[in-house]
Amino acid sequence: MSVLVDGNTRLLVQGLGREGGYHASACRAYGTNMVAGVHPNRPGMKFEDAVPIFETVKDAVAETQANVGLIFVPASGAADAIIEQVNAGLPLVICISEGVPVQDMVKVRAYIEGSGSRLIGPNCPGVITPGTRTKIGIMPGAIHLPGKVGVVSRSGTLTYEAVDQLSTRGIGQSSVVGIGGDPINGTTFVDVLELFAADDETEAVVLLGEIGGTREQEAAEFIADKLNKPVVSTIVGQSAPPGRRMGHAGAIVTGPSALASNKIAALREAGAHIAETPADIGEVMAAVLAG
Amino acid sequence: MKLHEYQAREILARFGVPVPNATYAETPEAARAAAESFGGKAVVKAQVHAGGRGLAGGVKLVSSADEAADVAKSLIGTNLVTHQTGPTGAPVNGVLVAELTDIKTELYISILVDAELRTPFIMASQAGGMDIEKVAEETPEKLIRLATDPVHGLWPYQARDIAIALGIPPKSVRSASALIMNLFKLFTETDATLVEINPLVVTGDDQVIALDSKIDIEDDALFRHPDLEKLADPAQDGELERRAKDAGLAYVKLDDGSVGCMVNGAGLAMATMDITLRAGTNPANFLDVGGGAQEDKIAEAFKIIVDDPDVKAVLVNIFGGILRCDIAARGVVQGATESGSLLPIVAVMRGTNAEEGLKILADSNINVTFADNLSGAAPTVARVLAGGN
Numbered sequence: 001m002s003v004l005v006d007g008n009t010r011l012l013v014q015g016l017g018r019e020g021g022y023h024a025s026a027c028r029a030y031g032t033n034m035v036a037g038v039h040p041n042r043p044g045m046k047f048e049d050a051v052p053i054f055e056t057v058k059d060a061v062a063e064t065q066a067n068v069g070l071i072f073v074p075a076s077g078a079a080d081a082i083i084e085q086v087n088a089g090l091p092l093v094i095c096i097s098e099g100v101p102v103q104d105m106v107k108v109r110a111y112i113e114g115s116g117s118r119l120i121g122p123n124c125p126g127v128i129t130p131g132t133r134t135k136i137g138i139m140p141g142a143i144h145l146p147g148k149v150g151v152v153s154r155s156g157t158l159t160y161e162a163v164d165q166l167s168t169r170g171i172g173q174s175s176v177v178g179i180g181g182d183p184i185n186g187t188t189f190v191d192v193l194e195l196f197a198a199d200d201e202t203e204a205v206v207l208l209g210e211i212g213g214t215r216e217q218e219a220a221e222f223i224a225d226k227l228n229k230p231v232v233s234t235i236v237g238q239s240a241p242p243g244r245r246m247g248h249a250g251a252i253v254t255g256p257s258a259l260a261s262n263k264i265a266a267l268r269e270a271g272a273h274i275a276e277t278p279a280d281i282g283e284v285m286a287a288v289l290a291g
Numbered sequence: 292m293k294l295h296e297y298q299a300r301e302i303l304a305r306f307g308v309p310v311p312n313a314t315y316a317e318t319p320e321a322a323r324a325a326a327e328s329f330g331g332k333a334v335v336k337a338q339v340h341a342g343g344r345g346l347a348g349g350v351k352l353v354s355s356a357d358e359a360a361d362v363a364k365s366l367i368g369t370n371l372v373t374h375q376t377g378p379t380g381a382p383v384n385g386v387l388v389a390e391l392t393d394i395k396t397e398l399y400i401s402i403l404v405d406a407e408l409r410t411p412f413i414m415a416s417q418a419g420g421m422d423i424e425k426v427a428e429e430t431p432e433k434l435i436r437l438a439t440d441p442v443h444g445l446w447p448y449q450a451r452d453i454a455i456a457l458g459i460p461p462k463s464v465r466s467a468s469a470l471i472m473n474l475f476k477l478f479t480e481t482d483a484t485l486v487e488i489n490p491l492v493v494t495g496d497d498q499v500i501a502l503d504s505k506i507d508i509e510d511d512a513l514f515r516h517p518d519l520e521k522l523a524d525p526a527q528d529g530e531l532e533r534r535a536k537d538a539g540l541a542y543v544k545l546d547d548g549s550v551g552c553m554v555n556g557a558g559l560a561m562a563t564m565d566i567t568l569r570a571g572t573n574p575a576n577f578l579d580v581g582g583g584a585q586e587d588k589i590a591e592a593f594k595i596i597v598d599d600p601d602v603k604a605v606l607v608n609i610f611g612g613i614l615r616c617d618i619a620a621r622g623v624v625q626g627a628t629e630s631g632s633l634l635p636i637v638a639v640m641r642g643t644n645a646e647e648g649l650k651i652l653a654d655s656n657i658n659v660t661f662a663d664n665l666s667g668a669a670p671t672v673a674r675v676l677a678g679g680n
Contacts, residue, residue, distance in 0.1 A: 101512035110441035155558020183406035247557025278562035279666030
């Protein structure tokens with residue numbers, strides 16, 4: 001078991017430009033079953049001489065029964081691509097594109113509510129399940145190890161950092177989910193914690209938060225009330241000054257609850273094991289698993 | 292992207308929001324002429340991208356055209372230091388000369404996107420002229436809050452409810468409601484991240500006008516607003532910030548830091564900044580080189596970091612993914628060579644092509660010390676800052 005993606009995943013990739021093409025290729029090389037590509041100018045052609053390319057998502061889904069969509073289109077067209085994938089009936093849509101306007105996401109988020117589709121991202125690294133060699137995103141596959149720790153994060157490279165600390169200690173991962181760094185995204189910490197809570201193979205969870213917003217506090221509530229598995233957490237941005245945006249559109253301290261210290265206190269109160277610095281995640285998880 | 296008050300005022304007017312008569316002046320002569328057209332009495336306001344102008348001496352009442360010219364002369368060409376600018380302040384390239392308004396009541400209204408509610412959110416208050424944060428803290432019952440519908444937006448009855456709750460005189464409720472509807476239209480149509488009218492005033496003859504305003508436009512949405520993009524004033528940012536923006540780097544200069552940080556990815560960049568705390572010091576900057584960076588961009592990032600006089604050591608932390616470590620390493624060597632910087636560098640490289648990257652750094656003649664991982668970086672940074680290797 002795992003969450004979101006596994007051996008049954010049939011991947012559709014929308015946006016096969018330089019970056020999209022590179023990463024689609026890496027997903028396939030890792031072992032992912034990519035069944036379709038979508039590119040408006042290349043219908044009838046094949047990606048890497050193997051995967052059929054369609055003009056529209058609707059056609060691609062009808063022909064290939066794809067069940068996960070991955071989006072690499074430029075930010076200006078990302079909202080449109082998400083809605084196209086949702087309307088084509090894809091149950092899981094993962095949007096990598098960075099820089100989607102926040103007012104586009106206001107509309108997208110409202111639109112997909114109750115649609116039956118789940119959106120991960122935008123501005124995220126994607127999802128990987130090492131046990132079935134299913135990689136849907138831009139993370140370096142080689143650093144992952146199959147195992148029983150679920151990882152959820154707002155950041156890309158910080159996730160790789162945490163996974164690397166786990167893998168070098170022989171601690172494998174069930175699934176690793178990057179929810180993205182934007183203020184409005186499709187899936188929150190709590191959504192992913194619910195999935196990990198219900199997943200038999202996930203025995204412990206790493207939650208990587210950062211300054212800005214209150215999603216970590218919501219996660220803390222869920223951990224306290226509903227999650228029966230140990231959680232190791234760290235919050236980055238302790239050294240960030242208020243009012244300045246730290247790269248991610250969502251990473252800005254706008255009030256007391258957006259502070260790293262406030263989030264850490266809430267998670268500690270909820271029973272999470274806090275890694276005092278981002279360098280200690282692996283050590284703390286090793287100690288937790290050793291009991 | 293921040294706008295100047297004079298630019299925001301023009302956009303408000305374009306969207307049908309009443310504003311006071313005013314003229315933007317870049318010379319004392321122009322300021323004199325503007326004040327003359329208002330009969331000599333006016334308010335002269337320095338145009339900078341920062342709040343707190345009044346307390347900093349950037350807003351002055353004048354009673355004659357000569358005085359307006361004198362004030363303009365004393366402001367234009369100087370740097371205004373407010374509590375929101377750095378110690379060097381922000382350059383004043385012009386002033387807004389505005390006609391005096393007969394103020395009966397000062398109110399407040401703003402619109403932003405609330406990330407928790409995932410929709411545009413309106414805040415209003417009868418305590419105009421005050422910081423809204425202070426109102427929220429001291430008299431939360433006086434705060435009017437409205438989450439708008441994410442798809443439809445604001446309904447007219449909601450605008451009317453706000454106008455009534457603000458205590459607008461009955462005969463002006465209709466025009467105030469229209470003003471609020473227009474503000475909301477402006478917010479969505481310009482992809483603003485903030486529209487703030489403080490104060491919104493009721494005049495002696497019960498007109499409702501936007502006396503002072505602040506509009507921020509979302510950088511990520513500028514691709515569909517080429518007209519607004521032209522309003523950018525990069526001179527308001529610091530020199531290093533401007534270079535970073537030109538190079539397409541996410542960079543924030545931080546106060547009281549000594550370790551320059553160069554990282555790929557915003558989350559890892561914050562994690563790396565936090566590690567400098569464990570080294571007993573502070574980060575001098577946030578810098579994310581981004582995913583698809585090439586050598587030239589990495590080199591410029593390095594040069595921006597070392598051109599900050601506060602920086603005493605550089606911590607490079609690259610987790611190769613989209614960005615390969617060998618490219619990052621070549622960029623660092625290029626940046627160090629071109630800048631002639633002798634500052635010690637601590638490098639951590641993992642992920643794609645890490646071995647190649649580390650070899651490029653080791654084979655170069657730059658002043659570099661290696662750490663295996665993030666936790667090893669803290670003591671290494673502490674050691675090089677203390678002058679060891």
